[in-house]
Amino acid sequence: xxxxxxxxxxxxxxxxxxxxxxxxxxxxxxxxxxxxxxxxxxxxxxxxxxxxxxxxxxxxxxxxxxxxxxxxxxxxxxxxxxxxxxxxxxxxxxxxxxxxxxxxxxxxx
Amino acid sequence: xxxxxxxxxxxxxxxxxxxxxxxxxxxxxxxxxxxxxxxxxxxxxxxxxxxxxxxxxxxxxxxxxxxxxxxxxxxxxxxxxxxxxxxxxxxxxxxxxxxxxxxxxxxxxxxxxxx
Numbered sequence: 134x135x136x137x138x139x140x141x142x143x144x145x146x147x148x149x150x151x152x153x154x155x156x157x158x159x160x161x162x163x164x165x166x167x168x169x170x171x172x173x174x175x176x177x178x179x180x181x182x183x184x185x186x187x188x189x190x191x192x193x194x195x196x197x198x199x200x201x202x203x204x205x206x207x208x209x210x211x212x213x214x215x216x217x218x219x220x221x222x223x224x225x226x227x228x229x230x231x232x233x234x235x236x237x238x239x240x241x242x
Numbered sequence: 243x244x245x246x247x248x249x250x251x252x253x254x255x256x257x258x259x260x261x262x263x264x265x266x267x268x269x270x271x272x273x274x275x276x277x278x279x280x281x282x283x284x285x286x287x288x289x290x291x292x293x294x295x296x297x298x299x300x301x302x303x304x305x306x307x308x309x310x311x312x313x314x315x316x317x318x319x320x321x322x323x324x325x326x327x328x329x330x331x332x333x334x335x336x337x338x339x340x341x342x343x344x345x346x347x348x349x350x351x352x353x354x355x356x357x
Contacts, residue, residue, distance in 0.1 A: 137284075141282065165344070167345075174351075175350070175351075176332055176348035176349060176350050176351055177285070177332070177348050178348070179345055179346075179347075182345070220284065220285070224344065228344075229287060229290075229300065229301075230275075230287070230344070230346060231287075232277075232284040232285040232286075233284055234282055234283055234284035235284060
């Protein structure tokens, strides 16, 4: 079983839709959690860190559920420019940053 | 402030050839990392350097060597390239020596094809 797992998608949604991604992690001792965004043929860029209390940045909301060992990313009012691959990442008990394989989002006009 | 830079951007090698991928950062970060990214596999850590003068293996180190030349530079060497090493290679850096709140910043990547 992979240490961090994501649904690869693609999620194909119309502009203005709300879309949510989940990411599960297997190591209960994992320390920190992140969402990265990766555009086609580009490097990953940090979208947001995920805190225990949940956090919001504009149209993006991240949640952590330690009991069920998953993190989520909610995007409201999707824009065409949100089309990208979203990678979750977890710092495990060995202080290594482990990435999921990514979820692809396509926002259509 | 260029962040993390990598050279070359693209490279084609024949099986058995060697090459070095270069990475430099100008953010005065302590830690540097090399990842490879393959379709459907996410990013996998090859080697990392928590601080100048130290290097450690990651998840997939076989077939690679690294050098932390100084605080700014961290190179990845393929001594005898194999087709299985065809991938996109990303270098990253972070400030806090792998602590739980670390944030990593990535370079633009090197696309390597081994024939």
